[in-house]
Amino acid sequence: MRWSQTFIPTMKEDPADAEIPSHKLMLRAGLIRQLMAGAYTYLPLGYRALRKAENIVRQEMDNAGAVELFMPALQPIELFERTGRINSFGNVLIKFEVTRRGNKVPMALGPTHEEVVTDLIARHISSYRQLPLTVYQIQTKFRNEERPRFGVLRTSEFLMKDAYSFSTSVEQLDDAYRKMYDAYVRIFARCGLEAIPVEAESGPIGGDASHEFMIPASAGEDSILRCRDCGYGANVERAETGRKRAKAAPPAADAKGIAEIATPGAGSIDAVCKALKCKPHKMIKTLIYKADDKTVAVLIRGDHDANENKIRRALGAKTVELADEATILAVTGAPTGFAGPVGIKCDIIADHDIPLLQAAITGANKVDAHFVNVCLGRDYQLPVTAEGDYETFDLRNAAADDPCPRSAGKLELVHGIEVGHVFKLGTKYTVALDATFLDEKEQRHPIIMGCYGIGVNRIIAGLAETKHDENGLIWPMSVAPYEVLVVPLNVTDPQVMEAAEKIYTQLKGQGVDVLMDDRDARPGFKLKDADLIGIPLRVVIGGKGLKDGVAEIKWRTAADPVLIKLDMTVNEVT
Ligand code: ATP
Ligand code: MG
Numbered sequence: 001m002r003w004s005q006t007f008i009p010t011m012k013e014d015p016a017d018a019e020i021p022s023h024k025l026m027l028r029a030g031l032i033r034q035l036m037a038g039a040y041t042y043l044p045l046g047y048r049a050l051r052k053a054e055n056i057v058r059q060e061m062d063n064a065g066a067v068e069l070f071m072p073a074l075q076p077i078e079l080f081e082r083t084g085r086i087n088s089f090g091n092v093l094i095k096f097e098v099t100r101r102g103n104k105v106p107m108a109l110g111p112t113h114e115e116v117v118t119d120l121i122a123r124h125i126s127s128y129r130q131l132p133l134t135v136y137q138i139q140t141k142f143r144n145e146e147r148p149r150f151g152v153l154r155t156s157e158f159l160m161k162d163a164y165s166f167s168t169s170v171e172q173l174d175d176a177y178r179k180m181y182d183a184y185v186r187i188f189a190r191c192g193l194e195a196i197p198v199e200a201e202s203g204p205i206g207g208d209a210s211h212e213f214m215i216p217a218s219a220g221e222d223s224i225l226r227c228r229d230c231g232y233g234a235n236v237e238r239a240e241t242g243r244k245r246a247k248a249a250p251p252a253a254d255a256k257g258i259a260e261i262a263t264p265g266a267g268s269i270d271a272v273c274k275a276l277k278c279k280p281h282k283m284i285k286t287l288i289y290k291a292d293d294k295t296v297a298v299l300i301r302g303d304h305d306a307n308e309n310k311i312r313r314a315l316g317a318k319t320v321e322l323a324d325e326a327t328i329l330a331v332t333g334a335p336t337g338f339a340g341p342v343g344i345k346c347d348i349i350a351d352h353d354i355p356l357l358q359a360a361i362t363g364a365n366k367v368d369a370h371f372v373n374v375c376l377g378r379d380y381q382l383p384v385t386a387e388g389d390y391e392t393f394d395l396r397n398a399a400a401d402d403p404c405p406r407s408a409g410k411l412e413l414v415h416g417i418e419v420g421h422v423f424k425l426g427t428k429y430t431v432a433l434d435a436t437f438l439d440e441k442e443q444r445h446p447i448i449m450g451c452y453g454i455g456v457n458r459i460i461a462g463l464a465e466t467k468h469d470e471n472g473l474i475w476p477m478s479v480a481p482y483e484v485l486v487v488p489l490n491v492t493d494p495q496v497m498e499a500a501e502k503i504y505t506q507l508k509g510q511g512v513d514v515l516m517d518d519r520d521a522r523p524g525f526k527l528k529d530a531d532l533i534g535i536p537l538r539v540v541i542g543g544k545g546l547k548d549g550v551a552e553i554k555w556r557t558a559a560d561p562v563l564i565k566l567d568m569t570v571n572e573v574t
C-alpha cells in the first residue's frame, strides 16, 4: 500500500479530549476517529490491526475445537424477559420498538448472546449424542455504557469474540473451560499482550467459576490483587462481594448445624478418606476442609443450578437441620456462590462423575436432603493447596500486602484492563430457556453451559496503552497494520524512487505487508510519522546511503539503524 493512496490522518499534537496514552496515540496515529461518545470509526490503519487481532482469535478458537457461526445483533426482548436479564442489564441494554404491519415489536441490540445461542440450542439439540459443543462468533455488541471513555477501551458498540460451550456433565464443562482458558493464554501471547488470568466474580451473567484476563495498566478500571511470586491474581470486586456477602450472613450464634449425614469414622481428613476407602487424592484434597478435629466440610464444586431462590423455594419444609454432634458437612455448589442463608440441593451431585465423592455424599444425596444456612467462612473455609489453576480462595478480607493464598508471596494491588473473560455458567440460561438433553437412559437434564468473551478492540487499545514510547506506538509484528514501512526520503528524486519501488515491489511479492510512504514531505516529518504509527520495521532509502548503495533498516524498538546493501535489503527483511 502507498501512503498517498490510503487514509492515515496523523496528528502532531495530542488531542485535547484524550486522557490516556492509548487514546491519544490511536487518534494521533490515525487509527480511529470518534463519531460521538462511545462510537468510533476504525480508519484503514486501525482496522488492519483490528482484523489481525481478530484473525489470531479466530485461529485459536478453531484450534481449540470451537466452531464459528454468526448470530443477529437484533434480538427479541422476550428472550431477555425469560432469563430475567431485562432487569439485570437495566439501562445498559439498548431497547426499542419497531412497527411491523401496524404492530409494535419490542427488540434489543445484543449486549451479548447467551439468550440467542441458548434458544438456538434448545430448538436443535436434544440428545447427549450431540454434545459437547462449543460455538463462537466475532460480532458487534451494543451496550449503553454509563461512561463510555478512554477511546475504544470502553465504547457503546464494540467487537467481541463470544463463545458458548454446551455440555452434559461438569467434567465436559471443565474440559471446555480449560480449552478456552488455554486458547486465551495463547491468543494474548500471540498478540504480544501481557494479560494475566485472575479469579473473578461473574456479575449479572451468573454462574460459579470465572476468570478474567487482565492487562496491568494504570488506566485499567478494574483493581486486581496479584502475587508477584506465583502469578496468582484475583479481581478486587471478588473480595468486595465476599465482604458484602459475609455481612449479609446471619450471626453465628443463630446458626445451628447444617448437615444430616455422618460418615462412620469421620473426624479428620484421613479418617474420612479411610471411611470412603479412598486416598486423599488431588481432587479430594481440594474439596475437603478440616475445620477442627471434629468437623470436616466436603465441598463439591460446580453447582448446576445457579438459581438460589428457586432452590430455596423448592426446599420448603423438607430442609434438614444438622444435629450438634454431626461431624461432616457435605456442601454442594459454588464455594463463593453462597454465603448467606441459602439452601443447597444435594441430589445434583449425582451428575458428578467423581465416583469417590459420590460415595462420600451418599447420605446427603438422598432426594430431599438439603442443607440451609451454610456460610462460607463461618461454617467452612476454602482449602488452600498449591495444586491446580482453579483453586478458589476466600478473599473477602484480602487487601494489598496480605499474604498470597497460594504461595509465600505477598499480594499487590494493581489496575487492570479486562480484555477477556471466561465463565462456567452452569444451567442458568438453559433452565430459563428450556435447553435440555436426554441422557443414555432417556432421562432429561438441563444442558450445562460456559461462556467466553474477548474484547477485540481492547486487544488493540491495550497494546497501544502498554506498548509505546514518547515517539509513538510500538506494534508487535503479529498485529501490526503493516510489517514493514519503506520510506523514500525524497520522492522527487528518480533514483531514490527507483530503488524504493524495487524494494517495495519485491517485499510485496514475498507476501510481506508493506506500506510505502510516498508522500512528498520533509524527511524529518516522515520519520516522525514512522515512529508515531509504530510499524515494526522501517527501511529508509535516500540521502548519502543511496550514494553508497545501502538502505537504512531500523527496528522500531532499536536505538540505531543498520546499513544493508540495497540488493540485500529484501533478504534481510524477509
Ligand atoms: P467491563 O467490566 O469492562 O465493563 P464486562 O465484564 O462488562 O467488561 P463482559 O461481559 O465480560 O464485559 O464481556 C467480554 C469482554 O468484552 C470483556 O472482557 C471486554 O474485553 C469486552 N468489553 C466489554 N464491554 C466493553 C466495552 N464497553 N467496550 C469495549 N470492550 C468491551
Ligand atoms: Mg461491563
Ligand code: MG
Binding pocket: 418
Ligand atoms: Mg468486568
Ligand code: MG
Binding pocket: 212, 418, 420, 421
Ligand atoms: Mg467481564
